[in-house]
Amino acid sequence: MNTHDLHGRGRTGPRLGRTRLLATAGAAALVLTAGLASPLVPAAPRAHAAEGTQAGKDGKDGKDGKDGKVLTVAVAQSVDSLSPFLAVRLLSTSIHRLTYEYLTNYDPKDAHVVPGLATKWEPSPDKLTWTYTIRSDSKWSDGQQATAEDAAWTFNKMMTDQGAATANGSFVNNFEKVTAPSPTQLVIRLKKPQATMTALDVPIVPKHVWEKVDDFSEFNNDKSFPVVGNGPFVLTAYKPDSYVRLKANKDFWRGAPKFDELVFRYYKDQDAAVAALRKGEVSFVAGSPALTPAQAASLKGEKDIRVNEGPGRRFYALATNPGAQARNGKKFGDGHPSLLDERVRHALFMAVDRKTIVDKVFQGHAVEGQGYIPPRYPTYFWEPSGNRRLAYDPAKAAELLDRAGYRANADGKRVGKDGKPLNYRVLCHATDPNDKAVGKYLQEWWGGLGIGVTLDCLDNVTDPWLAGKYDLAFDGWSVNPDPDFVLSIHTCAALPATPKDTGATDNFICDKTYDELYAKQLAEYDPAERANLVKQMESRLYDLGYMNVMAYPNAVEAYRTDQIESITTMPAEAGNIYGQDGYWSWWSAVPADSDDSSGGSASTGVVIGIVAGVVVLAGLAGLFAMRRRATAEDRE
Amino acid sequence: MTADTTATPGPRTLTRQRRRASAARFWKQYRTHRAGVVGLAALVLCVLVALTAPLTVGADVRSVTDAPGGPLESPSARFPLGTDQFGRSLLGLVIWGSRVSLLVGLLAAVLSVAIGTLIGITAGHFRGWYATVMMRITDWFLVMPTLVLAIALATVMSRSLGTIVVAIGVTTWPTTARLVRAQTLAVESRPYIERAKALGGGHWHVMSRHVLPNVMPLVLAQTTLIISTAILTEATLAFLGLGDPTGVSWGGLLQDAREAGAVSSGDWWYLVPPGIAIAVVALAFTLCGRAVESVLNPRLGVSR
Numbered sequence: 001m002n003t004h005d006l007h008g009r010g011r012t013g014p015r016l017g018r019t020r021l022l023a024t025a026g027a028a029a030l031v032l033t034a035g036l037a038s039p040l041v042p043a044a045p046r047a048h049a050a051e052g053t054q055a056g057k058d059g060k061d062g063k064d065g066k067d068g069k070v071l072t073v074a075v076a077q078s079v080d081s082l083s084p085f086l087a088v089r090l091l092s093t094s095i096h097r098l099t100y101e102y103l104t105n106y107d108p109k110d111a112h113v114v115p116g117l118a119t120k121w122e123p124s125p126d127k128l129t130w131t132y133t134i135r136s137d138s139k140w141s142d143g144q145q146a147t148a149e150d151a152a153w154t155f156n157k158m159m160t161d162q163g164a165a166t167a168n169g170s171f172v173n174n175f176e177k178v179t180a181p182s183p184t185q186l187v188i189r190l191k192k193p194q195a196t197m198t199a200l201d202v203p204i205v206p207k208h209v210w211e212k213v214d215d216f217s218e219f220n221n222d223k224s225f226p227v228v229g230n231g232p233f234v235l236t237a238y239k240p241d242s243y244v245r246l247k248a249n250k251d252f253w254r255g256a257p258k259f260d261e262l263v264f265r266y267y268k269d270q271d272a273a274v275a276a277l278r279k280g281e282v283s284f285v286a287g288s289p290a291l292t293p294a295q296a297a298s299l300k301g302e303k304d305i306r307v308n309e310g311p312g313r314r315f316y317a318l319a320t321n322p323g324a325q326a327r328n329g330k331k332f333g334d335g336h337p338s339l340l341d342e343r344v345r346h347a348l349f350m351a352v353d354r355k356t357i358v359d360k361v362f363q364g365h366a367v368e369g370q371g372y373i374p375p376r377y378p379t380y381f382w383e384p385s386g387n388r389r390l391a392y393d394p395a396k397a398a399e400l401l402d403r404a405g406y407r408a409n410a411d412g413k414r415v416g417k418d419g420k421p422l423n424y425r426v427l428c429h430a431t432d433p434n435d436k437a438v439g440k441y442l443q444e445w446w447g448g449l450g451i452g453v454t455l456d457c458l459d460n461v462t463d464p465w466l467a468g469k470y471d472l473a474f475d476g477w478s479v480n481p482d483p484d485f486v487l488s489i490h491t492c493a494a495l496p497a498t499p500k501d502t503g504a505t506d507n508f509i510c511d512k513t514y515d516e517l518y519a520k521q522l523a524e525y526d527p528a529e530r531a532n533l534v535k536q537m538e539s540r541l542y543d544l545g546y547m548n549v550m551a552y553p554n555a556v557e558a559y560r561t562d563q564i565e566s567i568t569t570m571p572a573e574a575g576n577i578y579g580q581d582g583y584w585s586w587w588s589a590v591p592a593d594s595d596d597s598s599g600g601s602a603s604t605g606v607v608i609g610i611v612a613g614v615v616v617l618a619g620l621a622g623l624f625a626m627r628r629r630a631t632a633e634d635r636e
Numbered sequence: 637m638t639a640d641t642t643a644t645p646g647p648r649t650l651t652r653q654r655r656r657a658s659a660a661r662f663w664k665q666y667r668t669h670r671a672g673v674v675g676l677a678a679l680v681l682c683v684l685v686a687l688t689a690p691l692t693v694g695a696d697v698r699s700v701t702d703a704p705g706g707p708l709e710s711p712s713a714r715f716p717l718g719t720d721q722f723g724r725s726l727l728g729l730v731i732w733g734s735r736v737s738l739l740v741g742l743l744a745a746v747l748s749v750a751i752g753t754l755i756g757i758t759a760g761h762f763r764g765w766y767a768t769v770m771m772r773i774t775d776w777f778l779v780m781p782t783l784v785l786a787i788a789l790a791t792v793m794s795r796s797l798g799t800i801v802v803a804i805g806v807t808t809w810p811t812t813a814r815l816v817r818a819q820t821l822a823v824e825s826r827p828y829i830e831r832a833k834a835l836g837g838g839h840w841h842v843m844s845r846h847v848l849p850n851v852m853p854l855v856l857a858q859t860t861l862i863i864s865t866a867i868l869t870e871a872t873l874a875f876l877g878l879g880d881p882t883g884v885s886w887g888g889l890l891q892d893a894r895e896a897g898a899v900s901s902g903d904w905w906y907l908v909p910p911g912i913a914i915a916v917v918a919l920a921f922t923l924c925g926r927a928v929e930s931v932l933n934p935r936l937g938v939s940r
Contacts, residue, residue, distance in 0.1 A: 274900035291897070294708055294721065298901035360700070360722060363707055428881070430795075433895035436881045437700075437722070443882055444701045457795055457881040 068248075068260025069591040071564065072281070073578070074273035075264045076288035078241055082221040084203035085157075085164040090478065090579050091244075091264065097583045098246060098262070099229035100203035103132055103151065103186075108584040109572040111377075111481040113198045117146065117230075118186070127193045127525055132186040137253045140206045141226060141234045148180035153207040155188070163217030168202045170488060170504070193523040195530055199482035206230075232257050232587040241266050258590045270295070274558075277305065283563040286578035289314065290556040292433070293363035304562040310569055310576035311376040312555045315369065316434070318352070318426075318442075318548040319475040319507040320345055324468025325495065332499040333468020333508075336424060338416050343404040345545030347397040348472075349390040351445045354550050361437045365556050369549035371538040373483055376552070376571075379527070380483050382535040384542055398449055414450040423452035427464060427473035430457040435474045438550065466502060475507065475547070481581050483534055484522065490541065491515050507546060514540050555579070565592040665931045672927020678920035686734040697728035698884050708896070708903050718905035720889075721896040729884055730909045736885035737917065740800055741867035747805030748866065749859045752812025757851065759813070760820025761843050771817070778810040786869060790878040797880055804869045812858050816851050823850045853932035860925035864918040871914045886910040 077091040084096045101117040118132040134148040155178040157164045158171075165172065176189040188197070209228045213219045221227060226247065227235040232254070233246035244264040248257040265282060267273035274295050276282045285291065291299070291307070300307050321335030338344050358366045367375060370383035384390070401407075406414045406422060413421035426442060428435035439455040446453050456470070464470050479486050488494060492510035496503030514537055521533035541547055555576035559567065568588040569575035577585045666672055685692075696702060703723035704714075711718045717726040759770040777785075789803040823829065829846055837845070873879055874887025875894070893899065893906040 269894075271894060271897055271900040274897065278900070292721075292895070293897075294901040294903060295897035298897075356701070360703075360707070363721075430877050430881070433892075436895075440700045440722070440882055444699060455881050457877075459791065 069258070070261040070263060071259040071283050071586065071589055071591070072263045072265055073284045073286065073586075074267045074276060074282040075286065076266065076268055076270065076273070078266075079238070079244065082227070082235065082238060083216070083219055084167070084205060084221075085216050086166050086220065088167050094579060095235065095244060095246070095264070096203045097231065098233040098586060099227060099231040099235050100205060101138060101146070101230050102203060103200050104198055105583075106199075106481050106570075106581040108568050108570040108575075108580070108582060108588075111571065111581060117151065117204055121198060123197070123525075128190045130188045130190070130197050132188070134184045134186055135253060136184055138230050139251055140209075140228050140230050141249060142206075142209075142228045144206065144208060145183070146204070146206070146230045147183035148186040149183060150207045151186045151204045152178050152180035153211070154202065154204050157210070157216070158202070161216050163215060166217060170485065171196065171200050171202055193525060195522055195524055196482050196484045199480070199484075201480065232583050233262055241268075252587075254587070257587050259586070262586050274299065277558060277560065278302065280560060280563065282560075284557065284559040284577070286555075286557045289432075290365065290553060291558060293365055296365065296556050296558070299558045304560055305558055306561050307556065307558045308569065308577055309365065309557075310555045310571075310574050311367065312374060312553045312576065313376060313478040313480075313579065313581075314476050314553055315372065315374055315479065315549045316366070316474075316476045316551045316553055317369070318438075318550060319473050320348070320546045320548070321468060321470055321472065322507065322509055322546050324499075324508040325510065326499045326501070327492070327495045327497050327503070330499050333470075335468060336416070336422070336471045338404075338406060338422060339424075339471060341404050342545055343400045344406065346390055347400040347404070347449070348446065348451075349545055349548050350393050350397040350400070351449050352442065352548060352550060353392040353445065355392070357438055357441065357550050361434055361441070362551060362553060366551040366553040369551045371535075372486070372541050372547065372549060373479055373534070373538060374552040377479060377481065377483065379531045380534045380538075382538040384539070388539075388543070390542075390545070394445070394448060401449060408450045412450050413452070421452060422450070423454060424471040425454045425456050427461050427470040428455055428457045429461055429474060430459045432474070434553075438474070466496075468508060473507075477506070478579065487518055487521070487534065487537055490547075491518050509541075509544070509546050511540065511544060514544075562592050565590040662931055666927055669927035669930065671923045675920040675923025675927065678916060679924060682734060682917055682920065683738065685731055686738050689731050689735055693725075693728040693731050695732075697725060697732050700724065708898070708901075708906065710903075711905050717909050718903075720892060720906060721898075726889075726905060726909060729889060730886070730913055733884045733886045733889055733910065734913065734917070736797065736883055737867055737870060737887070737914070740797060740804070740870040740885070741863045741917075741921075743801045744804035744808070744866035744870065745859050745863040747801060748808040748862050749812050749855055751805065752809035752858070753816050753848075753851070753855050755809070756813040756816025757820050757843055757847055760817040760824065761839065761847065767817075770813075774810045774813045777807065778814070780807070782807045783869065783872060786873060787876065787878060790873055795878065795880055797883065800870055800873055800879060803873065803878075804866050808862060808865060808869070812855070812862070815854060815858060819851045819854050820847050823847050853928075857925055857929040857932055860921055860928055864921035864925070867914065867918050867921070871910075886914050 075091055077089055079087075079092050079095070080089045081087045081092060082095070084100060087093055087096060103116055103118040104113050104121070105116040106112070107114045115135070117134055117138060119135045120133040122131050123129070124131075132148070132151070134146075134151060136145070138146040140146055155172055155175060158169060159165070159175055159178070174191050174194045176191045178189070179187045181187060190197075206228050222238055225236050225238070229235065230249070230252075232249055232252045234249050235244070236247045237243070237245040243266065246262040246264075248260050248262075250256045267276060267282075267285075270285075270287060270292070273282065273285045273287075274291070277285045277299070287295070290312075296307050296309070299305050320339050321333065323331060323335050323337075323340055324333035325331045354368045358364065358368050371381065373380045373382065375381045401414060406416065409415050409421070411421075416422050424446070426439060428439050430436075436455070436457060439453070439457070443453045443455065456464070458464070461473065465473060477486050477489075489504055489506040490509040490511075491505075492512075492515050494503050494505035495508060495510055496505065517533055517537045517540065521530050521537065524530040524533060555578065557576065557578055559577070566589070567577055568584045569577055570580040570582065570584055700722045703719075705719035705723040705725065707719065707721045707723055709715055709719040709723070715725045715727065717730065720726055720729065755770050755774065759767040759774075785807045786803040789806070790799055793799040793802070824842075824847065829842060832842055832846055870879070870885065871887030871890065874885050875891045877891055879885060879888050879891070881888075887910075889910040890907060893903070893910075896903075896906070898904075898906040
């Protein structure tokens with residue numbers, strides 16, 4: 001359930017560890033609900049209870065309420081914050097995509113940059129001054145005009161207020177000055193050239209609403225509804241871990257969405273969400289992070305349900321602790337010293353059969369891992385060639401370990417420099433079944449080399465992660481069309497300032513060659529040359545052996561065709577629906593004619609409830625009878 | 637017996653004889669409880685299966701890399717209970733899982749009963765503030781929902797078998813403590829305890845030589861009953877994902893099934909066997925416990 005934030009974060013922001021932490025706070029309670037809710041009739045009563053409260057809210061709002069076409073999406077991820085300045089999780093940032101316009105957007109067909117709030121953009125000859133033309137047909141939902149002044153205020157706030165820079169600060173680090181000479185003109189002056197100027201994924205907020213906010217690091221934007229925005233939907237209600245409700249913005253400049261309402265409803269248990277989809281209580285299930293192979297297979301034959309599978313934006317990797325350190329040079333954490341040896345890392349790399357992981361764990365719903373960026377982005381996709389490739393070869397891995405001086409003792413266990421047998425702690429997410437499954441394989445593969453593996457499955461991996469107290473860890477990120485962010489998290493600059501701070505770093509990697517390439521690509525405006533630099537970075541990362549990208553999991557999701565007639569995937573050919581780079585899917589979704597399933601599901605729920613009640617009563621009666629007999633026996 | 641035979645072998649032989657006789661009497665009475673015999677038979681069978689698992693299915697049954705089947709195959713002649721998502725035989729896994737479930741159940745019950753007995757006897761023996769404090773602590777644990785407490789414990793400690801044992805053990809002892817204390821109070825009010833004290837028997841002597849043997853039957857019955865609770869709790873914790881992620885246990889199998897999406901896909905063979913196994917073993921222990929209880933409980937015994 002919480003896996004989406006680690007794998008599914010498509011956005012810039014601080015480190016993934018922290019988001020995982022937030023996701024898993026109060027783990028016991030969640031686990032309990034998940035556990036209690038999971039047996040065979042899971043969702044019906046809960047879902048209906050939720051519907052009741054929502055209906056109440058609708059009444060209060062007094063607007064379109066129940067008559068409109070409602071698109072219900074089952075989600076598992078919690079919202080970290082509804083403030084665009086703080087939110088980093090996939091669900092929250094998707095909601096911001098829907099409620100605020102960004103300067104630019106990505107085309108659903110091939111992800112090239114298309115106009116958003118800006119209709120046009122032009123760099124100066126020295127590429128240091130960028131002028132954006134802001135559209136004049138976008139209105140805030142309270143009736144005011146959205147202008148360049150709003151955009152300038154948003155960027156300036158992020159540049160001056162540390163609290164407002166939490167989520168998207170990396171975009172404005174290099175900004176010198178942002179001004180709005182006229183309501184339709186936004187001018188950004190840069191200190192150095194920056195390649196991401198047409199991919200500024202920053203929600204533009206209304207100045208007249210947000211200038212009243214005092215503390216941006218605390219304000220979560222979840223107190224007064226509806227929230228003023230100018231995206232295709234307007235946020236109208238939110239209850240933590242229960243639902244998020246959005247109403248269509250009929251005045252949206254690109255055209256009004258076809259559904260009147262969009263509801264993200266929480267199902268902490270994926271089986272419950274699938275059951276709700278079968279019954280028609282929800283229209284769409286994304287899975288967290290994807291439907292399991294068994295679920296996808298069983299839904300495929302179902303009437304009125306379509307399973308959509310597209311190449312994922314994520315990579316799924318095994319990250320090695322390179323000896324955690326801070327920017328001030330202080331080392332911390334307790335990563336195994338043997339992992340500092342590149343030969344050991346390569347040996348571990350070579351003892352992982354990525355093909356088996358794709359075939360057995362993902363059962364084909366993934367692509368074998370190569371470089372850092374998934375093949376979904378062919379411009380930046382890189383794969384190792386020839387003898388640089390660290391293919392599955394346990395014999396060679398054993399040889400490498402021997403050469404590195406980690407020889408097996410009499411029991412067949414490899415011994416470290418301190419004389420103790422090698423045993424690596426692998427940090428895994430208790431919430432992600434794939435982690436546990438791959439962990440079982442690692443145990444056997446590395447066990448074959450004579451290396452022990454302790455699988456440390458935690459609900460909250462953040463604390464040990466931030467403290468550098470792990471040897472290896474399961475890791476994953478969603479990659480944006482512009483790869484700048486996922487590349488930036490491996491630079492030395494992303495390390496925490498001191499061991500006590502939290503840096504943007506993913507895995508404490510700090511490599512000079514990599515950093516030089518990173519700076520070069522960020523300043524490179526020529527797309528081909530930049531792609532070339534990015535590939536060199538990926539190659540460098542691969543050779544270092546700190547990040548073993550095992551697979552690129554597919555997005556496996558399902559929706560009801562009797563509720564959603566059509567929906568845009570991204571990319572258009574065999575793309576995904578949930579977690580796109582843009583608002584295309586929900587904005588474009590067309591309701592099907594017969595959208596009357598809630599009544600049917602209610603009656604199913606009642607029937608199941610009655611049956612369950614009868615069974616329980618019968619059981620109780622039987623038990624009671626037995627007890628009476630037993631006591632009678634005792635008495636005789 | 638004549639005087640000279642008792643003189644040399646001493647009271648020890650006598651005690652032994654008495655014990656043997658009472659064991660025989662116990663067994664004779666136990667046999668009259670049909671449910672208890674059925675439960676015992678089921679238990680013996682389960683224990684045999686668990687103990688011989690390395691010979692019958694072998695440790696390789698857990699291996700994911702050498703899994704013989706395809707993912708989630710339905711039951712067939714080759715895999716009588718089908719396969720899991722890695723292609724491992726579920727029959728083998730259920731058999732292998734019995735080892736963990738039984739072991740954890742036994743250890744946790746022993747731990748729980750040990751804590752309960754210790755606190756119960758001391759609280760019954762030393763009256764006054766010590767007993768008050770101990771009983772208030774017991775009350776506190778008694779009103780705490782066991783599962784929540786166990787989940788909290790299992791969350792903060794590392795995920796391993798030991799953690800589960802401890803988590804169950806330290807949360808289920810209060811009932812035992814209460815029972816044992818009541819029995820201790822009853823025993824200590826008997827005249828021979830007073831005599832022992834008058835002859836110079838100290839606290840330790842009274843507690844270990846007189847009270848403990850007298851509460852032992854109760855403790856035994858309680859242990860048998862707690863084992864089934866412990867097995868259920870272990871399965872629950874494992875099902876909630878708090879068990880050892882790489883081990884194979886019945887609760888863990890249910891958790892794997894849930895995570896693989898077997899519930900909504902209708903792959904019943906993944907869910908039903910471990911579920912039935914848990915139910916059968918828990919039931920068997922309960923039946924045994926009830927039978928032992930009714931044999932040993934004086935009030936029920938007399939009326940028979």
